[in-house]
Amino acid sequence: MGSGIAQVAATAGFPTLVRDVGDAVLAKGRSAISRSLDKLAEKGKLDGATRDGALTRLSFTTDLGALRSCDLVIEAVVEDLELKNALWRELDVLCPPATIFASNTSSLTIGEMASATARPDRFVGLHFFNPVPLMPLVEVIRGVTTSPETFDVAMKFARRLGKEPVVSRDRSGFIVNLLLVPYLLDAVRALERGAGSIADIDRGMQLGCGHPMGPFTLLDFVGLDTTARIAEIMFQEYREPRYAPPPLLRRMVTAGMHGRKTGRGFYDYATDPPTPLDPGL
Ligand code: CAA
Numbered sequence: 001m002g003s004g005i006a007q008v009a010a011t012a013g014f015p016t017l018v019r020d021v022g023d024a025v026l027a028k029g030r031s032a033i034s035r036s037l038d039k040l041a042e043k044g045k046l047d048g049a050t051r052d053g054a055l056t057r058l059s060f061t062t063d064l065g066a067l068r069s070c071d072l073v074i075e076a077v078v079e080d081l082e083l084k085n086a087l088w089r090e091l092d093v094l095c096p097p098a099t100i101f102a103s104n105t106s107s108l109t110i111g112e113m114a115s116a117t118a119r120p121d122r123f124v125g126l127h128f129f130n131p132v133p134l135m136p137l138v139e140v141i142r143g144v145t146t147s148p149e150t151f152d153v154a155m156k157f158a159r160r161l162g163k164e165p166v167v168s169r170d171r172s173g174f175i176v177n178l179l180l181v182p183y184l185l186d187a188v189r190a191l192e193r194g195a196g197s198i199a200d201i202d203r204g205m206q207l208g209c210g211h212p213m214g215p216f217t218l219l220d221f222v223g224l225d226t227t228a229r230i231a232e233i234m235f236q237e238y239r240e241p242r243y244a245p246p247p248l249l250r251r252m253v254t255a256g257m258h259g260r261k262t263g264r265g266f267y268d269y270a271t272d273p274p275t276p277l278d279p280g281l
Contacts, residue, residue, distance in 0.1 A: 004132025
């Protein structure tokens with residue numbers, strides 16, 4: 001998601017610095033941005049000058065210290081509170097007091113991260129949706145300590161990116177995942193119970209409800225590992241069975257079937273179109 005967020009920021013005219021842990025991941029992000037910008041330009045959704053401008057506004061680094069020059073830092077690391085907070089503590093020392101911190105977390109709370117820093121008033125949630133360049137929504141999350149000024153900057157920033165912000169309370173899952181995650185988990189439970197095949201459940205929700213992707217295609221798209229992690233965090237927060245990751249999802253994650261990114265999930269992506277996999281029920 002980090003590359004998508006960087007892409008929309010640079011396209012909107014912001015000089016954008018992308019920081020990641022290694023050169024190989026940075027190179028992967030850079031080429032994903034380039035491909036995406038080319039695709040949007042090919043389809044006439046972006047003119048050539050805007051695409052070229054976005055590319056010139058982007059820079060890439062592995063040096064965390066380089067972020068000290070930024071007015072806004074948006075974090076998009078995996079959903080692991082310890083990892084995120086270790087990063088925030090380092091950034092809190094490196095960045096000037098005026099720098100605003102924003103997390104793209106999908107299931108942790110802003111309060112849990114804001115309290116790890118000495119700037120809880122300049123901490124806010126900016127939750128984007130995949131694929132970031134195409135999805136118009138950003139959830140803006142006001143933590144209990146977020147100042148009105150910080151919140152205002154976050155709303156204006158989301159609009160400057162051409163996104164439509166919705167305001168969410170600081171509760172795990174915010175608005176969209178609060179509803180989307182139980183739906184995705186229910187699809188896995190429906191499969192476990194033999195309600196229908198992967199392909200038919202997907203087609204059912206696409207054709208019967210007008211969803212652009214069926215739940216298994218979406219699970220593969222978001223990542224089974226990511227979904228299981230989000231579900232686990234939401235289950236910890238609410239202790240409601242609807243958020244508990246079903247056994248099949250856990251088994252697939254353990255087996256390395258994480259969806260599109262590993263080539264296998266509910267579908268096998270070695271074929272075109274992808275073939276539904278028998279998850280061994
Ligand atoms: N940049 C540029 N172009 C892109 C792109 C990207 N990142 N990703 C896809 N495209 C292109 C495709 O390549 C395709 O191009 P062609 O028409 O030339 O083939 C075009 O966009 C449209 O793609 P599709 O033909 O697949 O058409 P689509 O109408 O299905 O649109 C979609 C794709 C927008 C992804 C749509 O399927 C969709 O909305 N899916 C649901 C996505 C969703 O629910 N996202 C939220 C996930 S939850 C989340 O992100 C939050 C969380 O915390 C878990």
